[in-house]
Amino acid sequence: DVKVTQSSRYLVKRTGEKVFLECVQDMDHENMFWYRQDPGLGLRLIYFSYDVKMKEKGDIPEGYSVSREKKERFSLILESASTNQTSMYLCASRRTGELFFGEGSRLTVL
């Protein structure tokens, strides 16, 4: 079974804090993605990566950055968390076709 693991299911952070969300996949997939999920807005793409060291902006990259130093790991970074970044964050990986998602990280910024 493909496994995409997100490091934290629930996080509570304060405004201005730096936040790291980690994602690891065990299927040697080239493509990895970070989505944000909010009710009524569906899945919005923040950043994606087609290979190690590569990153591309998605639809809503403002306030976020990413890092992909190893093929299996894709990290999402909030340099200075704000309350409007309170959301569910979903990581996904893909070789071709089907996206495999992690369980999600619910971030609350106070």
Add this chain to the structure above:
Amino acid sequence: GENVEQHPSTLSVQEGDSAVIKCTYSDSASNYFPWYKQELGKRPQLIIDIRSNVGEKKDQRIAVTLNKTAKHFSLHITETQPEDSAVYFCAASEDSNYQLIWGAGTKLIIKP
């Protein structure tokens, strides 16, 4: 820009009845249309997909239809069961390896 509209946002059906969720896309170059199901508290998972060279695809109680001329596609679930309760997302892209444009999701409620 490209977008995918999904309706309804919430659908409540009696157990055993059929459910239909509809999506309309704007990019005429779209050729790949997957559907993902997300049960409460769980990750989204692909349940069925269709490519533009096919008008309909079935997998047991689930079917997807595509009308390229009208640029819309639909998910049909027959003989609904409690385990069908979930949020369903449609998406579209030019190719299965391209970025997906997602619909906003439909919450399907199966009433006992």
